[in-house]
Amino acid sequence: MNAFAAGFRKNRTKIWVGAVTLLLVFYLVVSLQRSLLLLADSNLTAKAIGAAYLVLPIVGAWALIRELMFGARTEQMAKVLEAEGGLPVDDLPRTPGGRIVRAAADAEFEKYRGEAEAAPEDWRSWFRLSCAYDAAGDRKRARASMRDAVKLFTAAS
DSSP: OOHHHHHHHHTHHHHHHHHHHHHHHHHHHHHHHHHHHHHHSSOHHHHHHHHHHTHHHHHHHHHHHHHHHHHHHHHHHHHHHHHHTOSOOOOOOBOTTSOBOHHHHHHHHHHHHHHHHHOTTOHHHHHHHHHHHHHTTOHHHHHHHHHHHHHHHHHHO
16 A cells, blocks of 8 residues: 555545535635625615625634534544543444444443543543443434533643
């Protein structure tokens, strides 16, 4: 395998995030340009639509920045845990289709939930709980737990 393929495989997620980010930025710039054109029109209805349309790039930019910062913090926390040897090991049994066996994930989840309850101010326990939620298929709670971990990590830094 050549160096390019190895680099691509290692950074595949970052490349896709970069591509989607570029597409979203393009969309936001076009939306902003269109809203400014509508605001410059003499028709009152066009001005109202332009003002309403101006909200899209503002909210989109806010969401993009928030998600990129969330991803960067998550990666930063993972590197700290990896250096400390505290990352959860992904050794759960899988189905032939590659999905984690739910019963095994639920059993593993209880371990990390207990850890988070015992140390509610430790970002590491919330990070691991987030990974357990993710393995159990509960993406909403996984994200909420990771947000808690980010808050604690940021406060500790």
